[in-house]
Amino acid sequence: MTSVLLVDDQALVRMGFRMVLEAEDDLEVVGEAGDGAVAVRQVAALDPDVVVMDVRMPGVDGIEATARVVAEHPRSRVLVLTTFDVDDHAFAALRAGASGFLLKSAEPAQLVDAVRTVAAGSSVVAPRLVRRMLDLFADRLPTAGGGDGDGDGGGARDDGAVPPALRGLTPRELEVMRCVARGLSNAEIAELLVLSTTTVKTHVGSLLAKLGLRDRVQVVIAAYENGVVTRDA
CATH class of the missing domain: 1.10.10.10 (Winged helix-like DNA-binding domain superfamily/Winged helix DNA-binding domain)
Incomplete structure (x- = not known):
C-alpha cells in the first residue's frame, strides 16, 4: 500500500484527487493539507510515501514546502502539480528536490501512474517541461x-x-x-x-x-x- 498526502489550498481539488487515488487498491490517502507549513508538519507526523504538492498556495508555498520535505524527510517523495506547464514556480519546485511534475489537467489515470512511479523511486518529467527547461536556460x-x-x-x-x-x-x-x-x-x-x-x-x-x-x-x-x-x- 502506497500512502499519499494531498497538499492543495482548494478543498474541492483535494477531494477530487482523493476520490481518484482511493479508487485504487494499492493507494491510500493518509492526510491532507491546505498550505505548505501544515504539509511539512503532516509529513513529519504521517511519513507518507508520496506528497502530491500544489505550487501556488498562501503562506508557505509549494516550493519552500518541497525544499523542507526533501531536507527533513527524504523518504517522502514529492510530486508537484500545477495549472500551467510554463509555471516557473513549478520548475523551482523541481530544483528544490521534487521527484515529478504533473499538470492538474492530466487524466485521472495519469495521476495514478505518476504517484506509483514516484513511489517506486523513479521520476515523472513531462516532455513539455523539458522544453520549458531549455527555454529557461537558453541564454546559458x-x-x-x-x-x-x-x-x-x-x-x-x-x-x-x-x-x-x-x-x-x-x-x-x-x-x-x-x-x-x-x-x-x-x-x-x-x-x-x-x-x-x-x-x-x-x-x-x-x-x-x-x-x-x-x-x-x-x-x-x-x-x-x-x-x-x-x-x-
Whole structure:
C-alpha cells in the first residue's frame, strides 16, 4: 500500500484527487493539507510515501514546502502539480528536490501512474517541461557549433569540453545523460544507443551515484545547468 498526502489550498481539488487515488487498491490517502507549513508538519507526523504538492498556495508555498520535505524527510517523495506547464514556480519546485511534475489537467489515470512511479523511486518529467527547461536556460546553453557541445544529441565530447562537475562520467554516461535531458525513456534511450534497457538503467544509476543526484529530474536539471544539451539539440 502506497500512502499519499494531498497538499492543495482548494478543498474541492483535494477531494477530487482523493476520490481518484482511493479508487485504487494499492493507494491510500493518509492526510491532507491546505498550505505548505501544515504539509511539512503532516509529513513529519504521517511519513507518507508520496506528497502530491500544489505550487501556488498562501503562506508557505509549494516550493519552500518541497525544499523542507526533501531536507527533513527524504523518504517522502514529492510530486508537484500545477495549472500551467510554463509555471516557473513549478520548475523551482523541481530544483528544490521534487521527484515529478504533473499538470492538474492530466487524466485521472495519469495521476495514478505518476504517484506509483514516484513511489517506486523513479521520476515523472513531462516532455513539455523539458522544453520549458531549455527555454529557461537558453541564454546559458552553448550552440551546436560551440566549443562546449557538439549538439548532435548522441556523440561523445572530448574531456576538455566537459564541465569539471561532469568529468567523472564516461563518454557513454554523458550520452545517456544527454538523452535523459531530452526527455527520453529508458526504452527510447536503449533503442537510440543500441543498448539493452538493463544497460541503460545501469548507466542512469551510475549517473545518480557519481553526481550525488536523487532521480532523473535532477539529472535533467544538471544536464541543462552544465550545458550537456544545446539550444539546437
